[in-house]
Amino acid sequence: GAVVSQHPSWVICKSGTSVKIECRSLDFQATTMFWYRQFPKQSLMLMATSNEGSKATYEQGVEKDKFLINHASLTLSTLTVTSAHPEDSSFYICSARPGDYYNSPLHFGNGTRLTVT
Amino acid sequence: AQTVTQSQPEMSVQEAETVTLSCTYDTSENNYYLFWYKQPPSRQMILVIRQEAYKQQNATENRFSVNFQKAAKSFSLKISDSQLGDTAMYFCAFIRASTDSWGKLQFGAGTQVVVTP
Numbered sequence: 001g002a003v004v005s006q007h008p009s010w011v012i013c014k015s016g017t018s019v020k021i022e023c024r025s026l027d028f029q030a031t032t033m034f035w036y037r038q039f040p041k042q043s044l045m046l047m048a049t050s051n052e053g054s055k056a057t058y059e060q061g062v063e064k065d066k067f068l069i070n071h072a073s074l075t076l077s078t079l080t081v082t083s084a085h086p087e088d089s090s091f092y093i094c095s096a097r098p099g100d101y102y103n104s105p106l107h108f109g110n111g112t113r114l115t116v117t
Numbered sequence: 118a119q120t121v122t123q124s125q126p127e128m129s130v131q132e133a134e135t136v137t138l139s140c141t142y143d144t145s146e147n148n149y150y151l152f153w154y155k156q157p158p159s160r161q162m163i164l165v166i167r168q169e170a171y172k173q174q175n176a177t178e179n180r181f182s183v184n185f186q187k188a189a190k191s192f193s194l195k196i197s198d199s200q201l202g203d204t205a206m207y208f209c210a211f212i213r214a215s216t217d218s219w220g221k222l223q224f225g226a227g228t229q230v231v232v233t234p
Contacts, residue, residue, distance in 0.1 A: 041206075041229075042226070043208060044162075044208070049221065105152065106164075107164075108161065
């Protein structure tokens with residue numbers, strides 16, 4: 001149980017275009033989802049907290065207009081990288097936990113490798 | 118603010134041997150949770166083990182066990198009888214036991230474990 005599905009697994013796009021990444025909780029409802037960014041051989045950096053039915057909470061230094069987050073349902077959050085540039089190339093990972101209990105482990109999607117050419 | 122420190126960038130261990138990964142953290146909180154996640158080459162984040170700060174007993178999961186020293190703010194992971202499939206990046210993570218933390222995990226920099234035949 002507690003499966004988080006992320007799509008696509010990898011995407012290549014041209015500079016200036018936008019890319020949408022989906023994160024779905026397949027067998028549980030998630031009022032909160034998290035989006036991380038990971039550079040090669042580095043740790044996960046939290047970008048934003050996605051809240052169902054309300055605005056996302058962005059971490060300091062993350063451009064909210066660049067990384068649009070929508071959490072329209074209890075099982076789906078999307079991250080849209082707008083007007084992508086090569087420096088946005090990275091590995092993006094989402095996570096969620098069943099219910100709102102902070103002590104239950106986070107479950108992670110399989111990540112999306114974004115390459116902007 | 119909480120910080121999580123993993124001072125070993127890389128560890129190498131032979132099959133069937135034991136390796137211990139160190140993790141220290143800094144917090145003024147008294148109630149929190151600690152986790153070890155592994156990230157194999159597939160880059161899927163997988164929960165290895167979790168520890169509640171209020172529990173004195175060290176958590177164990179099959180070949181994985183922790184040495185939790187609350188006073189020293191230390192949370193090391195021991196992998197016994199290492200297997201080739203244990204090769205991965207291992208991340209130590211911390212979360213406050215507070216609803217206002219929104220369940221945000223704080224990750225360490227990671228330790229790359231390489232298991233050799």
